Amino acid sequence: MKREIPVAITFIVGTAYLIAYFIPHKPFNYFENWFNDWFAVIAAFAIWLGVLNLIKISTIKIFQKKPDWPYSVLIIISFVIIVFFGFYEGYKGLYAHPSYSFRDPGTSFDWLYVNVYTPLSATMFALLAFFVASASYRAFRARNFEATLLLLAAFFVMLGRVPVGDILTSWLPHQYQLSQWANWIMNVPNTAGQRAIMIGIALGLVSTSLRIILGLERSYLGND
Amino acid sequence: MKFNNLFRFSVLFRFLLISSLLILLLLISSSVFGQDKPVVSDTLNYDSIITASKPLPPVDIQVKDEPGDAGGAINISWKPSPDEKNGKVKEYLILRSKSKSGPFKEAGNTTVGVTSYTDNKADIGVGFYYKVASLNFDKENGNYLWKSMGESEIYGPVKSTAQWFNVKRLNIFIGIIILCAAIIYFIFAAKSGKSFYIRKIAGIEEVENAVGRATEMGRAIYYIPGINDMDDVQTLASMTILGRVATFAAENDTRIDVPVSRSLVMVTAKEMVREAYSKVGRPDSFHEDQVRYITDDQFGYAAAIDGLFVREKPATIFMIGAFFAESLIIAETGNSIGAIQIAGTAMPAQLPFFVAACDYTLIGEELFAASAYLSREPKLLGSLKGQDFGKAVFLIAIIIGVILESFGIPFSKYFMAH
Numbered sequence: 331m332k333r334e335i336p337v338a339i340t341f342i343v344g345t346a347y348l349i350a351y352f353i354p355h356k357p358f359n360y361f362e363n364w365f366n367d368w369f370a371v372i373a374a375f376a377i378w379l380g381v382l383n384l385i386k387i388s389t390i391k392i393f394q395k396k397p398d399w400p401y402s403v404l405i406i407i408s409f410v411i412i413v414f415f416g417f418y419e420g421y422k423g424l425y426a427h428p429s430y431s432f433r434d435p436g437t438s439f440d441w442l443y444v445n446v447y448t449p450l451s452a453t454m455f456a457l458l459a460f461f462v463a464s465a466s467y468r469a470f471r472a473r474n475f476e477a478t479l480l481l482l483a484a485f486f487v488m489l490g491r492v493p494v495g496d497i498l499t500s501w502l503p504h505q506y507q508l509s510q511w512a513n514w515i516m517n518v519p520n521t522a523g524q525r526a527i528m529i530g531i532a533l534g535l536v537s538t539s540l541r542i543i544l545g546l547e548r549s550y551l552g553n554d
Numbered sequence: 555m556k557f558n559n560l561f562r563f564s565v566l567f568r569f570l571l572i573s574s575l576l577i578l579l580l581l582i583s584s585s586v587f588g589q590d591k592p593v594v595s596d597t598l599n600y601d602s603i604i605t606a607s608k609p610l611p612p613v614d615i616q617v618k619d620e621p622g623d624a625g626g627a628i629n630i631s632w633k634p635s636p637d638e639k640n641g642k643v644k645e646y647l648i649l650r651s652k653s654k655s656g657p658f659k660e661a662g663n664t665t666v667g668v669t670s671y672t673d674n675k676a677d678i679g680v681g682f683y684y685k686v687a688s689l690n691f692d693k694e695n696g697n698y699l700w701k702s703m704g705e706s707e708i709y710g711p712v713k714s715t716a717q718w719f720n721v722k723r724l725n726i727f728i729g730i731i732i733l734c735a736a737i738i739y740f741i742f743a744a745k746s747g748k749s750f751y752i753r754k755i756a757g758i759e760e761v762e763n764a765v766g767r768a769t770e771m772g773r774a775i776y777y778i779p780g781i782n783d784m785d786d787v788q789t790l791a792s793m794t795i796l797g798r799v800a801t802f803a804a805e806n807d808t809r810i811d812v813p814v815s816r817s818l819v820m821v822t823a824k825e826m827v828r829e830a831y832s833k834v835g836r837p838d839s840f841h842e843d844q845v846r847y848i849t850d851d852q853f854g855y856a857a858a859i860d861g862l863f864v865r866e867k868p869a870t871i872f873m874i875g876a877f878f879a880e881s882l883i884i885a886e887t888g889n890s891i892g893a894i895q896i897a898g899t900a901m902p903a904q905l906p907f908f909v910a911a912c913d914y915t916l917i918g919e920e921l922f923a924a925s926a927y928l929s930r931e932p933k934l935l936g937s938l939k940g941q942d943f944g945k946a947v948f949l950i951a952i953i954i955g956v957i958l959e960s961f962g963i964p965f966s967k968y969f970m971a972h
Contacts, residue, residue, distance in 0.1 A: 380817030380847035454853035461886040469910035534922030
C-alpha cells in the first residue's frame with residue numbers, strides 16, 4: 331500500500347491536470363487552482379520540516395564541535411534575530427493604530443531586510459559578473475573548430491551590440507554593418523539552436539510526465 | 555586704483571543680483587498667475603467640427619461566442635472604417651446592451667489598427683447586443699474638446715457558453731496523442747522483449763566514473779538538485795537521477811551530500827539517499843546530515859553551496875535540476891576547486907553557463923532521459939525510443955512545413971497557430 335496509494339494519487343492528479351488543459355468547462359477549469367492551492371498548503375507546512383532540520387543539524391554540529399562549527403553558531407544567531415524581530419513587529423503592528431505589517435517600511439524587520447539581507451544578496455549577484463568573465467575566457471579559447479566558431483560568433487555579437495561596431499564598419503552599406511551581423515547571428519543560428527533544444531525539452535517533459543503518471547517511473551517515491 | 559576696482563565689482567554684483575531677482579519674480583508670477591489655460595476661442599463652432607469630423611463606422615462586424623473557453627467571453631471583430639485612412643478615426647468603441655432598444659453602454663475600446671475585442675464580462679447564457687463605433691475627437695490636458703462618433707448597426711443577441719473542448723489546443727492534443735501512443739507502443743514492445751538501440755549520452759556514461767573518482771580521492775560527492783520545488787518535472791527527474799547516483803556512491807561507500815533549498819525536496823531526497831544505502835546493504839553508512847535544508851533564498855543558497863565547496867573540496871559535483879542566475883556562481887566555484895562536474899538542466903538560458911563551467915552537461919531532453927538510461931530497465935528505455943519517434947515526427951513536420959511555406963501554402967502555419 332505504501333507504493334500503490336502515492337502511485338494512484340499521482341495517476342489521478344496527473345490525468346485530471348491533463349484533461350483540464352483541454353476541457354475548459356466546469357469543474358475541470360477549477361482543477362489547476364485547486365491543485366496549486368493544495369501544493370501551496372502542503373509546502374507551507376513543510377517549511378517547518380526544513381527549518382527544524384536546519385536548527386537540528388546546526389545545533390548538533392555546535393555541541394559536537396564538528397569542523398566549521400562557528401558557522402553554525404552564526405546560522406542560529408541570524409535565524410533567532412530575524413525570527414524574533416519578525417514576530418515582535420508583527421505582534422506590535424497587530425495592536426497598533428493604524429495597524430501595520432512587520433514588513434512595512436520603518437519596522438526593525440524592514441531595517442534588517444534593507445541593510446543586511448539586501449546588500450548580502452546583491453553581493454552574491456554581483457559576483458556573477460566576475461564568474462561570467464572567467465567562464466567566457468575558458469569557453470572562448472580556440473582549442474578546436476567548435477570553440478573557434480563560438481569565439482568568432484561571440485566576437486561579432488559583442489562588437490555588434492556596442493556603437494563602436496557600427497562606427498568601425500560605417501563605410502559599408504547598412505545591411506552589412508556589424509550590428510546587422512550580430513542581429514543575424516542572434517536571430518537565425520541562435521534562435522534555430524534554441525528552438526531545437528526547446529523541442530527536445532518539450533518531448534522529454536511529455537515522456538517523463540507520462541512515465542510518472544502511468545507509474546512506470548516511481549523511483550522518486552523512494553521505492554525503486 | 556584698488557578702491558575703483560572694488561567699486562566697479564560691487565556695482566556689477568548688485569546689477570546681477572537685482573536682474574536675477576527680477577527674472578525669478580517674473581518666472582514665479584507667470585507660473586502662479588499665468589497657468590496654461592486652453593486657448594479656446596469663444597467663437598469656435600464645435601457643432602460644425604463635429605459634423606465635419608464624424609467618421610464612418612467599421613464594416614463587416616462579426617459577433618460570436620469565444621471558442622474553447624469556460625464561458626463569459628464574446629468576441630467582436632470588424633474591418634476598419636473607410637475613414638481610418640483619412641485619419642478621422644482615433645479609437646473604436648464597443649457598445650453593449652442586454653436589449654436591442656438599448657441603452658448601450660461602453661464595454662471596451664481599442665486603438666486604431668486593432669480590429670477585434672473580447673468582452674470578458676459577458677454573463678454565461680445571457681444574450682447581448684453589440685454595436686461598434688468609430689470615434690474621432692480632440693483632447694487637451696486629458697479632456698475632450700469635442701468628440702464625434704459613427705455607430706454601426708446592432709448585432710446580436712449572442713450568448714456566451716462554456717465549451718467542452720478547447721479547439722484552440724487541438725494541435726497540441728493531436729501532438730500529445732501521437733507522442734503518447736508512440737511512447738506506450740515502445741514501452742509494450744520493450745516489455746515483450748524487443749531490444750532497442752539507445753544512443754550514448756556522454757554525461758550519463760560518465761556518472762559512474764565521476765563517483766569512482768570521488769571514491770579514489772577519498773572525498774565527498776555533492777549533489778545539487780536546483781532551486782525549484784517538487785512541482786517542477788526537472789526536480790522530479792533530478793530526484794530519480796539522485797537515486798541512481800546515491801546507489802553508486804553507497805556501493806563504493808563514498809559520502810554523498812545533498813544540500814537543498816526546498817523542504818519538500820529535502821524530504822524526498824532524504825528518502826532517496828536512505829533507500830540507496832539500504833538497498834546496497836549499508837543502512838548504517840547513511841547519516842541524517844547528508845541531506846540538509848539550507849534556505850529557500852536563491853542567493854543565500856548559492857552562498858552556502860559556495861562556502862561548502864571551498865571548505866570541503868568535494869571531488870565530484872552533480873548539478874541537476876532547475877537552475878537560474880545562481881547556476882554560474884555555483885558551477886564556477888566548483889570548477890575553481892578542481893572538482894569533476896556533471897550538470898543538467900532544461901533551462902535554456904542556463905545551459906551556456908553549464909557548458910562553459912562543467913565537464914559534462916545534460917542538455918534539455920538528456921536530463922529527462924538520464925534516469926531511464928541509468929536504470930537500464932527495458933520499459934523505461936522503451937519510453938526513450940518513443941521520445942525519439944516524437945523527434946522524428948517533429949523533424950518531418952518541420953520539413954513539410956518548410957516546403958509548403960516555400961510554395962505559399964499556409965496550411966502548416968494555420969495548423970500551428972490554431
